[in-house]
Amino acid sequence: MRIRRTRVAATAVLAAVALTLGACAEDTGSGTDAGSGNGNASGTIKEGLKVTFLPKQVNNPYFDTSDNQGGKPAVEEFKGQYAQTGPSEASPSAQVSYINTLSQQGTDVIIIAANDQDAVCGSLTEAKAAGAKIVTYDSDTKPECRDAFVNQATSEGIAQAQIKLISDAVGSEGGEIAILSATANATNQNAWIELMKTELAKPEYSKLKLVATVYGDDQDEKSFQEAQGLLSKYPNLKGIISPTTVGIAAAARYLSGSSYQGKVQLTGLGTPNQLREYVKDGTVKAFALWNPADLGYLAAYTGAALASGIITGKEGEKFTAGKLGEFTLGANGEVLLGDPFEFTASNIDQFNF
The missing domain is CATH 3.40.50.2300 (Response regulator)
Structure with missing residues (x-):
């Protein structure tokens, strides 16, 4: 797309x-x-x-x-x-x-x-x-x-954009990916996640495997900890999608200061001022937002x-x-x-x- x-x-x-x-x-x-x-x-x-x-x-x-x-x-x-x-x-x-x-x-x-x-x-x-x-x-x-x-x-447009971005970032070899969401009850987040799963079922994304969805409750510290926990539980993780501005910023902060920087790709929905430094240091290749x-x-x-x-x-x-x-x-x-x-x-x- x-x-x-x-x-x-x-x-x-x-x-x-x-x-x-x-x-x-x-x-x-x-x-x-x-x-x-x-x-x-x-x-x-x-x-x-x-x-x-x-x-x-x-x-x-x-x-x-x-x-x-x-x-x-x-x-x-x-x-x-x-x-x-x-x-x-x-x-x-x-x-x-x-x-x-x-x-x-x-x-x-x-x-x-x-x-x-x-x-x-x-x-x-x-x-x-x-x-x-x-x-x-x-x-x-x-x-x-x-x-x-x-x-x-549209929910479909957001889901398609997120999967395309993580696929491009991870590369042709694919691998395990995870989602760091906001709250478990957020209507928009849940709609996007379900449509991302539908998108991942397409042949062109067959090498990507969604292994976990976690929730940071739109809290900076909890989102940071959830990102850290993903890498501890899934050492072969290749990418994280965080379709929430709080979550992606927290995950970027964690990755940029860890040994995973450049090895684990991150994308999602964020604002330029939040993510500028992480784009420039290579932690985030691309992200999206209205x-x-x-x-x-x-x-x-x-x-x-x-x-x-x-x-x-x-x-x-x-x-x-x-x-x-x-x-x-x-x-x-x-x-x-x-x-x-x-x-x-x-x-x-x-x-x-």
């Missing part, structure tokens, strides 16, 4: 500039086609919307980028009120009390990356009944529990479009997300950001996030 880069690369460059120079005010899309079945023919976003991001955990570099450097500038563009709140640990039920509080406070838009697709459904349904619009991003819930899902990339700032930016505009009546969550509806342009809702209220982008030593210095 060739990883397509055109659109995501363009938005990533825009975001890198924005993160360096500060977000610039953009057109809020007041001329947007309102789409079908909505009550706002002008397509104008309401001013003063209360928009709160509820990530899997706060003080996580990935969500700091998506929320504070993507969502916040977007909310400021359409003159809303931005906030971020959430648990310090990414446990299945940790987000429930925050959802209940936001509902009681009359929050217009709750944008959540679900730690567990089932644990938060009841409280999200109650928040919807109270008038909040619910947008999931990064990790989805069941469709009936929210109004829209902003998908960073632009998290763009993800948060799009999630904010999706929520605002819902709360303003521009869209209702039906397939085929269209709205404009500021500088990112026009988007169309797919089945089950899904909004797709784009394809994964591959970062290597040849391009990583072009990005700053």
Whole structure:
């Protein structure tokens, strides 16, 4: 599979500039086609919307980028009120009390990356009944529990990219590989892992053997220890895939300071600023990601479009997300950001996030 880069690369460059120079005010899309079945023919976003991001955990570099450097500038563009709140640990039920509080406070838009697709459904349904619009991003819930899902990339595209990257890194001889994931209940992680297994069953990857899947719970120290444990248990391991920004950074730190550097290949999903030194010292040959700032930016505009009546969550509806342009809702209220982008030593210095 060739990883397509055109659109995501363009938005990533825009975001890198924005993160360096500060977000610039953009057109809020007041001329947007309102789409079908909505009550706002002008397509104008309401001013003063209360928009709160509820990530899997706060003080996580990935969500700091998506929320504070993507969502916040977007909310400021359409003159809303931005906030971020959430648990310090990414446990299945940790987000429930925050959802209940936001509902009681009359929050217009709750944008959540679900730690567990089932644990938060009841409280999200109650928040919807109270008038909040619910947008999931990064990790989805069941469709009936929210109004829209902003998908960073298709699960199939992410899985295909991860297997292609580890195959290229390991080389034609193949060998044993392992997966270092986030939490065992993370909806997106589990979907990617199952599709990676499907991808590994293809003839072109017959020399790769998945021997283990471990979980670092999106905690740096635990992810570091899990990476260390993999090499202790599987001394012939040739590669690790870590489809989580916390996990890949921790694994890279471990490998770079060990005798396994250059011998055990590492790829996954990470940010350029986290992995720059490890790409340059050869620990990581290549990794992938969408632009998290763009993800948060799009999630904010999706929520605002819902709360303003521009869209209702039906397939085929269209709205404009500021500088990112026009988007169309797919089945089950899904909004797709784009394809994964591959970062290597040849391009990583072009990005700053």
